Amino acid sequence: MTTHVVRVDIDHAPYDILIGNNLLSLGEKIASHLPQPRAAIVTNTTVAPLYLAKLKATLASQGVACQEIILPDGEKYKTWDSLNLIMDALLGERAERKTTLIALGGGVIGDMTGFAAAIYQRGVPFIQVPTTLLAQVDSSVGGKTAINHPLGKNMIGAFYQPRLVLADLDTLKTLPDREFSAGMAEVIKYGLIDDPEFLVWLEQNIDALMLRDESLLAQAIERCCQNKARIVAADEKETGQRALLNLGHTFGHAIEAGLGYGAWLHGEAVAAGMVLAAYASKELGHLNDQDLSRVIQLLTKAKLPVVAPQLGPDCYKTLMAQDKKVDAGRIKFILLRQLGQAYIGELPESAIDAALLAGCAVAK
Ligand code: NAD
Numbered sequence: 001m002t003t004h005v006v007r008v009d010i011d012h013a014p015y016d017i018l019i020g021n022n023l024l025s026l027g028e029k030i031a032s033h034l035p036q037p038r039a040a041i042v043t044n045t046t047v048a049p050l051y052l053a054k055l056k057a058t059l060a061s062q063g064v065a066c067q068e069i070i071l072p073d074g075e076k077y078k079t080w081d082s083l084n085l086i087m088d089a090l091l092g093e094r095a096e097r098k099t100t101l102i103a104l105g106g107g108v109i110g111d112m113t114g115f116a117a118a119i120y121q122r123g124v125p126f127i128q129v130p131t132t133l134l135a136q137v138d139s140s141v142g143g144k145t146a147i148n149h150p151l152g153k154n155m156i157g158a159f160y161q162p163r164l165v166l167a168d169l170d171t172l173k174t175l176p177d178r179e180f181s182a183g184m185a186e187v188i189k190y191g192l193i194d195d196p197e198f199l200v201w202l203e204q205n206i207d208a209l210m211l212r213d214e215s216l217l218a219q220a221i222e223r224c225c226q227n228k229a230r231i232v233a234a235d236e237k238e239t240g241q242r243a244l245l246n247l248g249h250t251f252g253h254a255i256e257a258g259l260g261y262g263a264w265l266h267g268e269a270v271a272a273g274m275v276l277a278a279y280a281s282k283e284l285g286h287l288n289d290q291d292l293s294r295v296i297q298l299l300t301k302a303k304l305p306v307v308a309p310q311l312g313p314d315c316y317k318t319l320m321a322q323d324k325k326v327d328a329g330r331i332k333f334i335l336l337r338q339l340g341q342a343y344i345g346e347l348p349e350s351a352i353d354a355a356l357l358a359g360c361a362v363a364k
């Protein structure tokens with residue numbers, strides 16, 4: 001299959017996203033982005049046995065010396081402790097300012113490695129090699145990097161752009177079904193935000209996509225990356241429209257923190273969060289029952305949860321009050337004016353209550 005290239009046109013730091021097969025073998029391409037023949041690959045205990053040797057061999061063929069930093073796997077390790085492990089390893093090996101950090105893994109590894117690259121020696125070059133669907137369509141693009149804090153998700157981090165993103169479709173072949181579905185939540189998100197045509201395309205192709213039809217997957221990933229690149233290029237630091245990419249995330253982050261990081265996958269929490277946002281939008285009179293069932297049906301076909309956990313309204317509100325979009329104490333939500341047209345707005349308490357009542361599991 002041909003390699004698709006999507007340009008992320010950020011003024012001070014434009015870069016390419018490559019989407020295709022066998023990209024882990026693109027030695028010359030990767031090496032051309034390294035200011036010195038030295039790199040540190042950050043990955044985890046699950047991804048390392050699958051893809052680390054191949055990437056290392058590719059780089060070695062270009063004369064690049066590679067340090068490997070293998071972290072424990074999981075959202076619950078997206079912490080200061082893991083970040084410190086990266087710092088310890090870099091300092092221990094005397095990594096230099098021109099040493100490139102390469103994130104090989106899903107969004108957790110990508111976010112942590114990006115943050116490490118932003119702060120090690122005040123900033124070193126960084127390349128993303130995303131190996132989950134979620135990371136290929138979302139987290140590896142746009143330069144948001146972070147770790148979690150017990151009081152809030154992704155609360156400590158930096159905007160720091162990679163020099164290159166390599167989304168190798170072959171890596172998705174080993175992705176567990178549950179993780180694949182989690183990635184589909186972010187894919188569906190793009191349709192709901194501002195791409196109604198893509199939403200219809202997803203509705204038409206969801207069954208084949210769930211069977212991982214490679215040609216359709218490549219099209220979907222490219223479309224998501226094009227959408228994200230456009231939004232990020234216009235608003236890199238999220239002073240406005242980039243916040244639309246957080247559809248479902250205000251509720252979703254509350255689900256993740258409320259249940260304990262790792263209990264629900266990020267994409268699962270975003271799926272249930274998008275349903276809550278749709279209920280709230282219906283409460284405001286923007287969506288009708290048919291819109292709501294389209295959202296629920298598509299997410300259900302993607303094998304995603306559409307009923308949020310019963311944390312209790314007070315718990316949801318406390319956790320949502322920690323959201324990064326809170327402005328002067330007021331929570332900003334991403335809501336739907338219609339399917340394929342999101343906007344940033346506020347919700348009266350009654351609409352939050354109604355959405356939680358309609359969208360959460362019945363309390364036992
Ligand atoms: P993840 O990084 O935890 O990866 C999911 C699981 O799949 C892990 O167990 C991982 O080891 C495993 N895995 C990765 N690649 C694999 C492969 N090819 N084959 C088999 N197993 C593989 O989770 P994720 O869904 O990729 O990312 C979620 C994270 O991304 C969250 O922390 C979220 O906050 C973050 N995120 C960031 C942004 C952003 O803009 N920076 C956007 C969305 C999400």
Ligand code: GLY
Nearest residue numbers: 142144242245246
């Ligand atoms: N995933 C949200 C963003 O990148 O802005």
